Amino acid sequence: MRAMVLQEGYGIEYLKPQDRPVVEPGPGQVALAMKAASLNYRDLATVTGAFGRARLPLVPLSDGCGVVTAVGAGVTRVAVGDRVAPLFFQGWFAGEPTPQALGTALGSPIDGCAQEVMVLSEQGVSKAPANLTDAEVACLPCAALTAWRGLFAEGNVKPGDWVLCQGTGGVSILALQFAKAAGARVIITSSSDEKLERAKELGADFGINYRTTPDWATAARKITGGRGVDYVVEVGGADTFTQSLAAIRLGGNIVVIGLLSGMMKDMNVAAIFGANAHITGITVGSRTNFEDMVRAIEANDIHPLVDKRFALEDAGSAFTAMKAGEHFGKIVLDIG
Structure with missing residues (x-):
């Protein structure tokens, strides 16, 4: 064979x-x-x-x-x-x-x-x-099981929740599909307007181009009326984690799945407890x-x-x- x-x-x-x-x-x-x-x-x-x-x-x-x-x-x-x-x-x-x-x-x-x-x-x-x-x-x-466990086995996504998915790779697109099936509202980020439009065809409610809008956390908070999102599907790693903290609501959730931009970066620890953040690492x-x-x-x-x-x-x-x-x-x- x-x-x-x-x-x-x-x-x-x-x-x-x-x-x-x-x-x-x-x-x-x-x-x-x-x-x-x-x-x-x-x-x-x-x-x-x-x-x-x-x-x-x-x-x-x-x-x-x-x-x-x-x-x-x-x-x-x-x-x-x-x-x-x-x-x-x-x-x-x-x-x-x-x-x-x-x-x-x-x-x-x-x-x-x-x-x-x-x-x-x-x-x-x-x-x-x-x-x-x-x-x-x-x-x-x-890919699918990682998204599923983050949102439902470890998380508790409910109808009306805001879920932010980073990028348009396998985990993020499946997280988008699962979240929409659960009745959640989804924001997705990408460097490509074309990919953002494709994500909207799959049900994404809003798209943010992080190249043209590098402060995407502020944009996400604005979309949610200043409250912040309930969940971030964090696949970026070192270069995106700080913005994920800024994007979540008080007591919100960051589901840490990937490290596309790297593994190590200085971290403001006060931002974690200041946000009362729930941070969960997911290994499939x-x-x-x-x-x-x-x-x-x-x-x-x-x-x-x-x-x-x-x-x-x-x-x-x-x-x-x-x-x-x-x-x-x-x-x-x-x-x-």
């Missing part, structure tokens, strides 16, 4: 196709014929070494969709023919995260979804929403969170936005497109 493997070094140029033997599932395991996989910023950082040196060789990508083709002895969660999504964390099933559970992520340290066949524990897969295509299912395990979620999200996706007929598609062997071009910020929503590899 074919796999895209990071070999010999770090960088998109080191991602190469490789033939690998197919492994039969053992007791408690399932074999998946992979149909699609999607890219996240984490995958780009892993391939380029931005998050440190992962072990090599490595098959990247944490998010995918597959069909069960064989099961080992004792498997009861799924059956041959079921369409499933591999879980981002293969060892986090419910409750609070543990260091052990957070060490079981696909795409590093465990080989990920950029391959034709995967063999995983039956505990590490969940049935896919019936209303989604394979490409759409492949957007769920990391558990299997229970995933299955709660699947029910909501089916009930509300929510469809992740797939913006660009590439063949498995063209994964390098997919990563190049992500690095250039060309996407709106998700980038997907078609596998089977």
Whole structure:
């Protein structure tokens, strides 16, 4: 079977196709014929070494969709023919995260979804929403679940709340879709007026171009009548966190998800307690969170936005497109 493997070094140029033997599932395991996989910023950082040196060789990508083709002895969660999504964390099933559970992520340290066949524990897969295509299912395990957990499992977004989403990548667009399904009002930021218009077509109530309006926190407060937003989906990191603090209402929530602009910056700690801010760091979620999200996706007929598609062997071009910020929503590899 074919796999895209990071070999010999770090960088998109080191991602190469490789033939690998197919492994039969053992007791408690399932074999998946992979149909699609999607890219996240984490995958780009892993391939380029931005998050440190992962072990090599490595098959990247944490998010995918597959069909069960064989099961080992004792498997009861799924059956041959079921369409499933591999879980981002293969060892986090419910409750609070543990260091052990957070060490079981696909795409590093465990080989990920950029391959034709995967063999995983039956505990590490969940049935896919019936209303989604394979490409759409492949957007769920990391990006969608991160947005879901931040807004609903850890947060409590209600009808009428104001949610500010930073940018138009996968997590932010899915957060927009989830928030609108819950009856919230959404402000979205981008450096592109074209992308802001596309976000409004998906339901965003207001858009702020942070290039032409660098003080977007003040603009967001003005939109909310001076009160501030209830939630910020914080994907920017070091360069946006201070403005997120300025944008929230007294007692508002910042859901810290990403670090696109960096990890470290001086921080005015007084601004945190002065805002009575609730700051929550989000590292994807558990299997229970995933299955709660699947029910909501089916009930509300929510469809992740797939913006660009590439063949498995063209994964390098997919990563190049992500690095250039060309996407709106998700980038997907078609596998089977």
